[in-house]
Amino acid sequence: xxxxxxxQLRSNMECEGLLECFHGLKELDKECFQALVEADExxxxxxxxxxxxxxxxxxxxxxxxxxxxxxxxxxQINYDQGGYYHVYxxxxxxxxxxxxxxxxxxxxxKMGQLIQEFETKYEQTDTAAPAAES
Numbered sequence: 608x609x610x611x612x613x614x615q616l617r618s619n620m621e622c623e624g625l626l627e628c629f630h631g632l633k634e635l636d637k638e639c640f641q642a643l644v645e646a647d648e649x650x651x652x653x654x655x656x657x658x659x660x661x662x663x664x665x666x667x668x669x670x671x672x673x674x675x676x677x678x679x680x681x682x683q684i685n686y687d688q689g690g691y692y693h694v695y696x697x698x699x700x701x702x703x704x705x706x707x708x709x710x711x712x713x714x715x716x717k718m719g720q721l722i723q724e725f726e727t728k729y730e731q732t733d734t735a736a737p738a739a740e741s
Contacts, residue, residue, distance in 0.1 A: 632672060635659065639669045640678055640697060649682060649694035670695060677706055 632640075642658035643650060650658070656666035673679035673695075680698055685691045 632676065632678075633669070635661065635665070636669045636672050636678075639666060640673055643679060643695060643697040646696075649696040651692060651694055655695065678703060 638659045
């Protein structure tokens with residue numbers, strides 16, 4: 608998320624959807640998330656890459672962004688003979704929605720605090736300027 612509130616507001620005014628607004632996700636990230644939602648079972652990075660017709664390394668970066676934002680969960684599958692691989696599945700949509708609502712509430716509270724600080728800093732004092740002597 609952007610560092611300053613003005614950057615966040617500017618970003619929110621330019622975004623087109625929830626995933627982009629709240630988390631700055633790219634179109635590819637959304638495609639990867641959709642592939643996971645449509646899959647009958649968890650997918651590997653290679654399977655995600657195939658689903659979105661991208662190179663593995665490109666899909667891997669999108670997977671990492673989805674993991675960092677909480678849209679995706681990673682599970683380790685162990686081979687009987689040793690070794691393991693990872694599969695990915697979408698996070699429960701209600702959890703994602705709750706997280707976005709929390710972010711919205713936090714942003715609203717922060718904006719209210721900034722407005723109050725602005726008002727406190729720049730409000731006019733009640734003492735009037737001394738009257739000019741005649």
